[in-house]
Each structure stands twice: as C-alpha cells, then as structure tokens.
Amino acid sequence: MEMKPVHQASCHCGAVVLELKMPNGLEDPRRCSCSMCRKRGAIAASVLLENLKIVKGEDNLTLYQFNTMTAKHYFCKTCGIYTHHQRRSNPHQFAINVACLEGVNPYELEPVKIYDGIHHPSDQN
Numbered sequence: 775m776e777m778k779p780v781h782q783a784s785c786h787c788g789a790v791v792l793e794l795k796m797p798n799g800l801e802d803p804r805r806c807s808c809s810m811c812r813k814r815g816a817i818a819a820s821v822l823l824e825n826l827k828i829v830k831g832e833d834n835l836t837l838y839q840f841n842t843m844t845a846k847h848y849f850c851k852t853c854g855i856y857t858h859h860q861r862r863s864n865p866h867q868f869a870i871n872v873a874c875l876e877g878v879n880p881y882e883l884e885p886v887k888i889y890d891g892i893h894h895p896s897d898q899n
C-alpha cells in the first residue's frame with residue numbers, strides 16, 4: 775500500500791480533510807480492545823502529532839472523551855465518521871482511521887492485530 779509524501783484523509787461527507795505525513799507508510803495498523811475502540815471497530819494507524827494537519831473542517835470536528843479523559847477522540851459532527859484521536863498510550867501520536875485515507879481499502883489490511891487496550895495500565899487500580 776503506497777503512501778504519498780503528503781497523504782489526504784477525509785470523513786464521509788467531506789467536511790473534514792486531513793493532510794498526513796507518513797514517512798514509514800502505514801505504521802502499526804491495528805484494532806484495539808478498549809471499551810471505545812471495540813464499539814468503533816475502526817483500524818487505526820500511527821502518525822506523529824506534527825505530521826497531521828487539519829486542512830479543512832476543524833470546526834466541524836467534535837471531541838469525545840471518557841474515563842481518564844486523556845485520549846481525545848475526534849469525529850465529524852455532520853457524518854459521524856471518526857477521523858483520528860490523540861492517544862492515551864502514546865500522547866505524542868495521533869491514531870488515524872485508515873478507512874479515511876484516500877485510496878486505501880481497509881479490508882485489504884485484514885487480518886489486523888488487536889491491541890490490548892482493555893488492560894491499559896491506567897485502568898488497573
């Protein structure tokens with residue numbers, strides 16, 4: 775799967791457009807077993823914070839937080855599609871919805887590994 779030097783991603787309705795630098799291609803695509811991700815079902819890949827730019831529709835994104843309120847989950851308030859989130863497991867990274875990437879068929883990535891998010895250390899107390 776070939777990533778352009780600056781790869782575009784968008785939500786379903788097109789209100790939100792992201793530009794991503796993915797110098798190592800699709801990095802660590804995975805699903806996660808935490809309470810949020812298991813319902814969302816999206817495959818997420820890693821992008822450094824500085825490598826994600828919202829080029830359109832920043833004001834059309836809604837923020838969702840829960841539990842430890844660390845991770846920041848963003849989705850389009852028009853079409854409801856999850857575009858990206860700032861991770862709790864690594865706050866220097868965004869996770870992006872690979873299904874939003876231009877020209878990427880997420881089904882070609884299967885089988886995808888499952889990250890053990892339900893047993894995150896911050897929840898063991």
Ligand SMILES: [Zn+2]
Pocket residue numbers: 785786787788789790850851852853854855
């Ligand atoms: Zn949208």
